Amino acid sequence: MNTKDENDQGLLWEVFVQAKPGIPHKHAGSVHAHDAEMALASARDVYTRRREGTSIWVIPSHMITATTEADSESFFDPADDKAYRHPTFYTVPEGVKYL
Amino acid sequence: MTTDIKEMERRFQEKIDSGLKIEAKEWMPENYRKQLIRMISQHAHSEIVGMLPEGNWITRAPSLRRKAVLLAKVQDEAGHGLYLYSAAETLGIDRQTMINQLLEGKAKYSSIFNYPTLSWADIGAIGWLVDGAAIVNQTMLARGSYGPYSRAMVRICKEESFHNRQGYEIIYGLANGSPEQKQMAQDALNRWWWPSIQMLGPSDAQSKNSEETMRWKIKVESNDTVRQRFIDRTVPQAHAAGLSIPDPDLKFNEESGHWEIGEIEWTEFYQVIKGHGPCNHKRMQARQKAENEGKWVREAAAAYAKKQKSRQQIAA
Numbered sequence: 001m002n003t004k005d006e007n008d009q010g011l012l013w014e015v016f017v018q019a020k021p022g023i024p025h026k027h028a029g030s031v032h033a034h035d036a037e038m039a040l041a042s043a044r045d046v047y048t049r050r051r052e053g054t055s056i057w058v059i060p061s062h063m064i065t066a067t068t069e070a071d072s073e074s075f076f077d078p079a080d081d082k083a084y085r086h087p088t089f090y091t092v093p094e095g096v097k098y099l
Numbered sequence: 100m101t102t103d104i105k106e107m108e109r110r111f112q113e114k115i116d117s118g119l120k121i122e123a124k125e126w127m128p129e130n131y132r133k134q135l136i137r138m139i140s141q142h143a144h145s146e147i148v149g150m151l152p153e154g155n156w157i158t159r160a161p162s163l164r165r166k167a168v169l170l171a172k173v174q175d176e177a178g179h180g181l182y183l184y185s186a187a188e189t190l191g192i193d194r195q196t197m198i199n200q201l202l203e204g205k206a207k208y209s210s211i212f213n214y215p216t217l218s219w220a221d222i223g224a225i226g227w228l229v230d231g232a233a234i235v236n237q238t239m240l241a242r243g244s245y246g247p248y249s250r251a252m253v254r255i256c257k258e259e260s261f262h263n264r265q266g267y268e269i270i271y272g273l274a275n276g277s278p279e280q281k282q283m284a285q286d287a288l289n290r291w292w293w294p295s296i297q298m299l300g301p302s303d304a305q306s307k308n309s310e311e312t313m314r315w316k317i318k319v320e321s322n323d324t325v326r327q328r329f330i331d332r333t334v335p336q337a338h339a340a341g342l343s344i345p346d347p348d349l350k351f352n353e354e355s356g357h358w359e360i361g362e363i364e365w366t367e368f369y370q371v372i373k374g375h376g377p378c379n380h381k382r383m384q385a386r387q388k389a390e391n392e393g394k395w396v397r398e399a400a401a402a403y404a405k406k407q408k409s410r411q412q413i414a415a
Binding site for chain 1: 122124125178181185188250251254258398400404407
């Protein structure tokens with residue numbers, strides 16, 4: 001990681017901000033910091049200067065595992081042919097309510 | 100992988116044409132990556148260097164309100180620089196490399212920040228004109244094809260609106276104050292008008308790279324289109340404040356509905372870009388000083404993090 005003397009920018013952290021209580025945290029961007037405490041303080045200064053958040057999560061970027069573009073087609077296509085998972089797949093007889 | 104480059108490029112172009120954003124981990128042509136790194140890092144440097152002319156007036160702001168506002172604005176610019184460095188980093192360059200390029204004089208930043216802020220009215224002119232021009236440009240860039248850059252632009256544009264209004268408030272206040280104050284506002288407009296027009300980049304006829312950057316939607320409108328929009332928005336604002344635009348050839352074209360300006364003096368623009376502006380040297384010195392004087396803080400933070408980590412390991 002970036003801890004050599006000539007590169008003293010710290011680790012890269014991803015920042016997730018919850019805008020209001022009760023809703024999910026959403027990715028806001030990233031910050032550089034040497035530890036979690038510093039990452040939280042920077043994230044507050046960089047991403048919530050206008051009360052955009054009530055809670056912040058930070059995680060070192062290298063800890064995140066993500067799908068890749070090359071795999072994404074085969075990874076997600078099992079869901080493609082399962083329209084019956086949606087309520088609109090079904091016909092509701094006329095006059096029947098609350099379905 | 101037998102898919103050849105031509106095929107990859109075709110799919111990439113198809114994606115862009117259908118309005119999809121390109122994300123960090125996806126395949127992209129080398130030149131797309133290179134152009135974006137160049138653009139985003141220059142943009143980030145501009146935000147950081149842009150703090151200097153305004154920072155010059157924080158200690159001398161005319162009231163506590165003005166001072167608090169200016170502090171918040173300069174802090175925003177730092178934030179913008181950080182969003183943009185992060186966006187550039189998603190393309191595989193690290194922040195230290197970009198900072199080094201700036202400090203070594205290898206990277207460009209917006210020519211406009213090489214002009215001095217001589218009076219308080221200049222702070223108004225920067226918010227009104229420089230940030231006004233930046234908003235028009237950045238609203239265009241927000242529609243660009245690279246996801247992380249586009250999202251940073253959306254965020255930045257929201258914050259720039261405050262900068263733009265606070266600048267106009269300063270100018271409008273001065274323009275409607277004493278004759279001396281009005282003169283200050285006019286003088287600031289006289290000095291910042293043309294550099295603001297120029298900061299939107301070389302004219303379309305002169306602009307390199309534009310065919311490719313437009314095809315890849317790195318930019319979605321040309322420099323001249325963006326410049327015209329800025330002019331059309333700003334001229335009436337100057338008139339509303341009772342100020343006059345320093346251009347004897349300025350006229351309103353009834354037919355097209357656009358304000359037409361006189362010829363732009365490009366020689367000066369290229370001189371400033373090449374490093375011969377009034378403040379190029381001073382700006383670089385200030386960045387160098389900040390880098391050197393902040394070094395112990397970064398070292399201390401790294402040492403502290405290392406110590407905490409080893410303590411945790413012992414405890415575990």
